[in-house]
Amino acid sequence: MILIGAAKAGKTSLRNALMLGKSKLTAEHERTWVLERHLWEPESDLRVQLLDFGGHHIYSAAHHLFLTPEALHVLVCDLSKYSPDLYDYMVGSWIDAIIDRAPGATILLVGTHADMCEEHQIEEHTINIIEKMQADEKEKVQDLQFEVEKLKMDLKATTGKDSGTKFEDIKPQRLREKLNHLHKLLNERVPLPDKMYVVSCAEDFLNIPEFKADLTKKLKETDERPFQKHGICS
Numbered sequence: 001m002i003l004i005g006a007a008k009a010g011k012t013s014l015r016n017a018l019m020l021g022k023s024k025l026t027a028e029h030e031r032t033w034v035l036e037r038h039l040w041e042p043e044s045d046l047r048v049q050l051l052d053f054g055g056h057h058i059y060s061a062a063h064h065l066f067l068t069p070e071a072l073h074v075l076v077c078d079l080s081k082y083s084p085d086l087y088d089y090m091v092g093s094w095i096d097a098i099i100d101r102a103p104g105a106t107i108l109l110v111g112t113h114a115d116m117c118e119e120h121q122i123e124e125h126t127i128n129i130i131e132k133m134q135a136d137e138k139e140k141v142q143d144l145q146f147e148v149e150k151l152k153m154d155l156k157a158t159t160g161k162d163s164g165t166k167f168e169d170i171k172p173q174r175l176r177e178k179l180n181h182l183h184k185l186l187n188e189r190v191p192l193p194d195k196m197y198v199v200s201c202a203e204d205f206l207n208i209p210e211f212k213a214d215l216t217k218k219l220k221e222t223d224e225r226p227f228q229k230h231g232i233c234s
Helices: 011-020 057-066 084-101 119-158 170-187 208-222
Strands: 002-005 035-043 046-053 072-078 106-112
Touching (some): 002 046, 011 035, 011 106, 011 208, 035 208, 046 208, 084 106, 084 119, 106 119, 106 208, 119 170
Antiparallel strands (some): 035 046
16 A cells, blocks of 8 residues: 655654554654655554655655555645645646556545645535546546557558568557557556545544545455555655
């Protein structure tokens, strides 16, 4: 399982809430700068490996090494700092990274710092994030479909032409390779979440028990073998 998101999104505080069962907010000097590794046992028959990464984009190259289709990805966003113009920084770029590196992976979306938001802000932000995420995905799929059709036409135009040698021209080969890659991108889309878990890791512990229960259930569903390890990046 992978916990991922922008810097100061509340990933480590969420990790503490899940592992300790109580509030332990992250101080500035306790922030994750590169990587921490933890083992979490939400139940006696379930062990989860937590790979806790710093959320700064300078570490994005390291993130990509650990994003896998087999992992459960938890994308964390600070609702108290969210605005539509920050969507790409706080959500969109992380969705793109998961889609690019872990085709077919499962994503859960978590909005933190609910205790610092008004109810109407929470509703507005969650609706905006889900709508933007779905609109971006629709646009990306349409762009891929357009590229596929264009490549098919280009391939058709080059097929059958005599290269003057006994070997096939390199151009059709490259077109087929690119076409196969685009088909793979279309067929292995990441199923995007249609809801956001809204939580607070402060003393009120808002919705943390409910999120932990759903998270444990999801881990069990994706856990094919007893004691199979998952990674969480935060």
